[in-house]
Amino acid sequence: MELLYLSYRDVSSLGITPAKIIEVVEDAFRQKGDGMVEMPPKPGIHPRPDSFIHAMPAYLGGSDAAGLKWVSGYPENPSRGLPYISGLFILNDPDTGIPLAVMDATWITAYRTAAATAVAAKYLARENSETLAVLGCGTQGRTNTLMLSEVLPLREVRAYDISQQALDRYEDFVRGEGLDLEVMRASSPREAVSGADVIVTAGPILKNPDPVIEADWIEEGATAIPLDFDSYWKSSAIASMDKFYTDDVDQLRYYIEEGWIRPIARVDGDLGEVVTGRKPGREGDSERIMSMNLGLAIEDVATGKLIYDLAVERGVGWRLPL
Ligand SMILES: NC(=O)c1ccc[n+]([C@@H]2O[C@H](COP(=O)([O-])OP(=O)(O)OC[C@H]3O[C@@H](n4cnc5c(N)ncnc54)[C@H](O)[C@@H]3O)[C@@H](O)[C@H]2O)c1
Structure with missing residues (x-):
């Protein structure tokens, strides 16, 4: 068995538009409102003061997409020349549970969070x-x-x-x-x-x-x-x-x-x-x-699935043995 590995560069090279990310994130919120998602509150560990590493699983019933983000935030990182937020996202096959892809989650976090802001603004601003x-x-x-x-x-x-x-x-x-x-x-x-x-x-x-x-x-x-x-x-x-x-x-x-x-x-x-x-x-x-x-993990799963489908279609990324 193989999984697809997508680096930050692979993910960002897909040229996904802001409008498309907003669309899938809004749809994830719609599925949540309709009771079609499973998403336990994210647990975290805190190895250093003000740091976190969160585990964020979710299943989107409407899109039939399952995955987990493992994401860290370290406020001191920028002074070390490292990003505050970094992480990986795993997409699983909902039928078998087998991991389909592992991808950079820094890009996903940067854009899906902003898309959630846009969804909030669309309804509330x-x-x-x-x-x-x-x-x-x-x-x-x-x-x-x-x-x-x-x-x-x-x-x-x-x-x-x-x-x-x-x-x-x-x-x-x-x-x-x-x-x-x-x-x-x-x-x-x-x-x-x-x-x-x-x-x-x-x-x-x-x-x-x-x-x-x-x-x-x-x-x-x-x-x-x-x-x-x-x-x-x-x-x-x-x-x-x-x-x-x-x-x-x-x-x-x-x-x-x-x-x-x-x-x-x-x-x-x-x-x-x-x-x-x-x-x-x-x-x-x-x-x-x-x-x-x-x-929310539903935002990551929605965006991760979008990235995976596009990467497979365009042959982007690296096939790695499981
Ligand atoms: N809610 C979410 O979904 C979500 C997702 C990702 C990040 N975040 C949070 O968003 C925040 C920013 O993350 P980021 O990836 O943009 O980090 P970043 O390090 O890229 O940006 C943080 C910025 O804040 C500035 N800053 C530090 N102290 C400040 C202060 N007192 N007043 C004004 N600016 C100050 C820094 O100079 C830096 O430019 C973090 O708290 C992060 O945990 C939330």
Whole structure:
């Protein structure tokens, strides 16, 4: 027996468009809302302070796709010249359980997370959202800007990062992707957040964070999508939202129990329920809505299956003996 191995270069060479990734990730949320997925909350190990290595299995009944991501996040890695996030994804044959492929999961994580942001924005953000705030302009800052540009008429981005080098790379990315966006470098988190229609926070996840975003910085009608748990957000700011969604309520509860997220008073539901119309999306221009996206295995399985099918079709990758 053989499996297909796909490196980062193999995966990124397939030229999958942002629109296609958003489509499969939205479909994964639809399957979740319809009760067609199996996805236990992801367990993690933490070999170093603020580090994690998570195991993320899921089965998508509608697509008949099964797989697991083994992904790590090490906040100190960028200072070593290594990526914060790295990992592998295994796709299994749902009939036999035999592994079909092992592939880089760094690319998958970068793009499927941003696609989930775009799905949240499609249902929760004001359709005329033009101003984006990005706090933490690394990998996620870049891919989230790309994906949000697919679903919103963005004109301006207020970019905040503690690293000037990260901001330089962010601006190069925006130009390189040909996005019609004016980049304003914010001098503080407050300058970035005030007046923004959509706010994405993508700094490090810290077990004992020192959150800064206050309730009164957030504009009426704004949509907030934290990717770094509540590390950037004061509890009072989260509590001030008119609606609070997450991508998975069980996963959120698990992180709260484990002490990674502070208790959240009111949780209105998850994105699968919103996508399938079981819970309301945006119901007015003045609502302030948060979707705390924790990152789900269904997004990885949906994207991993898309990558595998394309790689097989085009003969990309390496066949390895099992
Ligand atoms: N929810 C999800 O599905 C999901 C998926 C992937 C990554 N993440 C999380 O997103 C975050 C970003 O991941 P990444 O891969 O982009 O990492 P990255 O290292 O590429 O980017 C992080 C950026 O944050 C900047 N930064 C550090 N401290 C900051 C601060 N206080 N204020 C502003 N910027 C700061 C860094 O300079 C860097 O540019 C991490 O917390 C990661 O765990 C979430």
